[in-house]
Amino acid sequence: MIRRVTGAAAAAVLLTGLAACGGGSEEGGAGSATELTYWMFQDRTPQAGEVVEKIRTDFEKANPGVKVNIVKIPKDDYNTKLGSALAGNTVPDVGILDQPLVSRFALEGTIKEVPAGTLNEADFWEGALNTNKVGGKLYGFPIDHTAVALFYNKALVPTPPKTWDELKSISAAIHQKDPKVAGIVVPKGDGYGAWMWPGVVGGAGGQMVDEANKKILFDQPPAVEALQLWVDLLPSSPREITDSDQAFANGLAGMMISGPWDVATIKDQFPDLDFNVAPLPYKTTPAGNIGGENAVVFTKGKNEALAWKWLQHLTNATNNTVLAQALGGFPVNKEAAERDAATFGEQQQAFLEQLKVAQARPAIPQWIQINDEIIAPALESALSGKMTAQESLTDAANKTRALLGWNS
Amino acid sequence: MASPVVAQRPAETPARPGRRRRRPGIGGRDHLVGWLLIAPAMAYFIIFLLYPALAALYYSFTEWDLHSAPIWVGLQNYTDLFFDDVKYPHFWKSIQVTLQYTLVAVPLTLVTALAQALLINTIRRGSNLFRLLLFLPVVTAEAAVGAIWRWLYDPQYGLVNAVLGLVGIPRQNWLNTPELVIPALAFIAAWQCGISMIIYLAGLKSIPESIREAAVIDGAGPVQRFFKVTVPMLRPTTFYLVVTGIIAALQVFGLVYVIFSGGGNRSVTGGPEQSGLAYVLHIYLYAFRYNAMGAACAMSFVLLVFIMIITFVQFKFMKQEVS
Numbered sequence: 001m002i003r004r005v006t007g008a009a010a011a012a013v014l015l016t017g018l019a020a021c022g023g024g025s026e027e028g029g030a031g032s033a034t035e036l037t038y039w040m041f042q043d044r045t046p047q048a049g050e051v052v053e054k055i056r057t058d059f060e061k062a063n064p065g066v067k068v069n070i071v072k073i074p075k076d077d078y079n080t081k082l083g084s085a086l087a088g089n090t091v092p093d094v095g096i097l098d099q100p101l102v103s104r105f106a107l108e109g110t111i112k113e114v115p116a117g118t119l120n121e122a123d124f125w126e127g128a129l130n131t132n133k134v135g136g137k138l139y140g141f142p143i144d145h146t147a148v149a150l151f152y153n154k155a156l157v158p159t160p161p162k163t164w165d166e167l168k169s170i171s172a173a174i175h176q177k178d179p180k181v182a183g184i185v186v187p188k189g190d191g192y193g194a195w196m197w198p199g200v201v202g203g204a205g206g207q208m209v210d211e212a213n214k215k216i217l218f219d220q221p222p223a224v225e226a227l228q229l230w231v232d233l234l235p236s237s238p239r240e241i242t243d244s245d246q247a248f249a250n251g252l253a254g255m256m257i258s259g260p261w262d263v264a265t266i267k268d269q270f271p272d273l274d275f276n277v278a279p280l281p282y283k284t285t286p287a288g289n290i291g292g293e294n295a296v297v298f299t300k301g302k303n304e305a306l307a308w309k310w311l312q313h314l315t316n317a318t319n320n321t322v323l324a325q326a327l328g329g330f331p332v333n334k335e336a337a338e339r340d341a342a343t344f345g346e347q348q349q350a351f352l353e354q355l356k357v358a359q360a361r362p363a364i365p366q367w368i369q370i371n372d373e374i375i376a377p378a379l380e381s382a383l384s385g386k387m388t389a390q391e392s393l394t395d396a397a398n399k400t401r402a403l404l405g406w407n408s
Numbered sequence: 409m410a411s412p413v414v415a416q417r418p419a420e421t422p423a424r425p426g427r428r429r430r431r432p433g434i435g436g437r438d439h440l441v442g443w444l445l446i447a448p449a450m451a452y453f454i455i456f457l458l459y460p461a462l463a464a465l466y467y468s469f470t471e472w473d474l475h476s477a478p479i480w481v482g483l484q485n486y487t488d489l490f491f492d493d494v495k496y497p498h499f500w501k502s503i504q505v506t507l508q509y510t511l512v513a514v515p516l517t518l519v520t521a522l523a524q525a526l527l528i529n530t531i532r533r534g535s536n537l538f539r540l541l542l543f544l545p546v547v548t549a550e551a552a553v554g555a556i557w558r559w560l561y562d563p564q565y566g567l568v569n570a571v572l573g574l575v576g577i578p579r580q581n582w583l584n585t586p587e588l589v590i591p592a593l594a595f596i597a598a599w600q601c602g603i604s605m606i607i608y609l610a611g612l613k614s615i616p617e618s619i620r621e622a623a624v625i626d627g628a629g630p631v632q633r634f635f636k637v638t639v640p641m642l643r644p645t646t647f648y649l650v651v652t653g654i655i656a657a658l659q660v661f662g663l664v665y666v667i668f669s670g671g672g673n674r675s676v677t678g679g680p681e682q683s684g685l686a687y688v689l690h691i692y693l694y695a696f697r698y699n700a701m702g703a704a705c706a707m708s709f710v711l712l713v714f715i716m717i718i719t720f721v722q723f724k725f726m727k728q729e730v731s
Binding site for chain 2: 079080082083084086087104105108110188189190191239240241243244245247252366368369372373374376377380381384399402403
C-alpha cells in the first residue's frame with residue numbers, strides 16, 4: 001500500500017513539474033502602452049548596445065505611450081529564428097533582414113512595401129537603397145551598409161594601385177623582390193569570393209544580370225576580364241603563401257581585398273603593421289560590391305505606422321552615423337555620411353568612397369544559392385586552372401539560366 | 409480492480425501466470441503509475457524525436473521555405489535530388505565526399521584507437537594519465553578543434569608541415585588542396601578517437617589471461633598472438649565500433665563546418681572545389697541558407713534509408729562473434 005502511495009505521489013510530482021514547464025508565458029504588464037517589437041542582430045560590443053539603447057529611449061521620449069521592445073539575436077541564428085517565427089506566427093513587427101533575402105520575402109508577401117512618402121530616396125546612397133528594391137518597388141529601409149576595398153601594406157606598396165594594370169604590376173614587383181611574399185591575397189572561389197567579385201566586374205563596366213530583361217550578363221566580356229584579372233594575379237600571389245592564417249596582417253602579402261571589420265581586427269592584433277585602405281582598382285569605371293543590413297516591416301506584424309516611424313528614426317541624419325558605427329558598417333543617409341566622414345578613421349575613408357559607387361546584388365530570390373552553388377565553383381574552376389575564365393563563366397551562366405528559366 | 413492485486417501479493421510468484429491472464433494490456437493502477445513514471449521520457453521522445461521525424465517526412469514531400477505554407481509536390485524533391493543537377497548541382501558530389509571520408513576516417517580511427525588501447529593496456533604505471541590525455545580531444549569543443557587544426561595545417565607556419573619537413577616531405581597546403589582535404593579531415597577524426605579507444609581498452613581487459621598464457625606456451629610470438637588471439641577476441645568490439653563509426657562518419661558535420669567557415673565571414677560551402685562538402689553540410693545549406701527546407705528534409709530521409717541499408721548489410725555479412 002505504502003509503495004503505491006509513494007509511486008502515485010512521485011508521479012504527481014513529475015506531472016506538476018511537467019505542467020510547470022509547459023505554461024509560463026505571462027501577459028507581462030503591457031498596460032496601455034503600444035509595444036513595437038524590433039528584431040536585430042546581437043550587439044558586437046557593449047558600447048554598441050549602449051548606442052542602440054540611447055536611440056531607443058530617444059524614440060520613446062518623442063513618442064509618449066510607445067514602448068520599443070528590442071530583441072537581439074546572434075547573427076548566425078537570425079534567419080533560422082526568423083523562419084521559425086514566421087512559420088509559427090510569432091513575427092516581430094519590424095526587423096533586420098539580410099539584403100539578399102529582401103526579394104524573396106517581398107515576392108512572397110511576407111514584408112510590406114514602403115508606403116509612398118515614407119522615405120525620401122534622395123536622402124540615401126543609391127546602392128544601399130537598391131538592395132531594398134524588387135521589381136522597381138521599395139520594400140525596406142537600408143540601415144547601414146558596407147563594402148570591400150583594397151588593403152595595402154605601406155612598406156610594400158607605397159602608392160596604392162588605381163587601375164588593374166597598376167595592380168598587376170605592383171603585385172608582380174612585390175613577389176619578384178621577395179619570393180616569400182605574395183602580391184595580393186586573391187579571393188577564392190567560395191561564397192565569400194563570389195560576393196566580392198561583382199565589385200570587380202563593375203570595375204570593367206559590367207553587371208551580373210539584367211533583371212528587367214531576364215538576361216544573365218556574367219558570361220560577358222567585363223565579367224570574363226574580371227575573373228581573368230584574378231587568374232593573372234595568381235602567379236605573383238601563390239596560394240601556399242596567401243592561404244596562411246592572416247597572411248596580409250603577418251606581412252606575407254602586400255595587398256588584400258576585405259571589409260572594414262578587418263581594420264579593427266588588424267589594428268588590435270597587429271599594432272605594428274603600417275597599412276591603409278584604398279578603393280578597389282578598376283578598369284573603366286569605379287565600382288564596388290555591397291553588404292549590410294536592411295530593415296523591413298512584416299505583413300503579419302502590428303503597428304505598421306509606428307514601425308515605419310521607427311525606421312525613419314534609425315536612418316535619420318542624427319542617428320544613422322552612430323548606429324551604423326555600432327553595427328560595424330557605414331551610414332546610408334547621405335547627409336549623415338558626408339557630415340561625419342571625418343569621424344571615421346583614416347583607414348575607413350576608402351570604404352566611404354567605395355560605397356558611393358556600390359552596386360546592389362541582383363534582386364532574385366535564388367541569388368544566395370546562385371552565388372554559392374554556381375558562381376563560386378565557376379570562379380574556383382578558373383582560379384585552379386581547370387577551365388579558362390570564359391569556359392567556366394559560360395557554363396555557370398547556362399546553369400543559372402536553366403535554374404531561373406531565363407532564355408538569355 | 410485494485411483489491412485483488414493487494415490480496416495476491418504475498419503469494420506473488422505462483423500467482424503470476426494467472427494474474428497475467430486476467431489483466432492483460434495496460435490497465436490497472438500499477439501500470440498507470442508505471443506509465444506516469446515514464447511519461448517525461450515518453451513526452452521527450454514524442455515531442456522532440458518522433459514528431460519532428462514524422463513532420464520531416466511529411467515536409468520532404470513538399471516545397472517549403474519555412475515561412476510560407478508548404479506546397480505538396482509528391483516525390484518531386486526525391487527525383488530532383490537524384491536527376492536534376494541544375495537544382496542540386498553538388499548533391500552527388502556531397503555523397504562522393506561523404507563516402508570517401510567514411511572510407512578513410514573509419515579505418516584510420518579504429519586503427520588509431522586500437523593502437524592507443526594496446527599501448528595503454530601495456531603500461532603498468534600512469535595509464536590513467538595517458539588515458540585522460542588521449543581522451544581530451546573528444547571533450548574539446550568543436551569550434552576550438554577547428555581553430556587549432558586550421559593552425560596546425562597552416563601552409564606557412566603549421567606544425568604538421570614542420571613535422572613532415574623533418575622527414576623530407578615538402579610543405580603541403582592541406583585544407584586548400586582538394587585532394588588533401590579528406591585525408592586532413594580524417595586525420596582529425598582519428599585524433600578524436602578517444603571513445604573507440606576506451607571501448608577497445610574494455611575489450612582488451614576482457615580477454616582472459618589464460619588464453620594469452622596458452623598461446624605463449626604454444627610458442628606464439630607477440631605478432632602471432634596479436635593476430636591470432638587479440639584481433640579475433642576483439643571481433644564483437646570491432647563490429648560494434650565499425651557499425652557506429654560508419655553511422656557517425658556518414659553524418660559528419662561540425663568538423664567540416666568549423667574547419668571551413670573559419671573567421672566569421674568565410675564561406676560555409678565546403679572547402680576548395682566542394683572537396684569537403686559533407687552530406688549533412690549540404691542538407692544544412694539547403695535548409696537554412698537557401699530556404700529549401702522541403703528538399704533538405706528529403707535529403708535527410710535519403711541518408712536515413714542509406715544508413716539503414718548499410719547497417720543491415722553489415723549485420724548480415726560481417727562476422728560479429730568470437731570464432
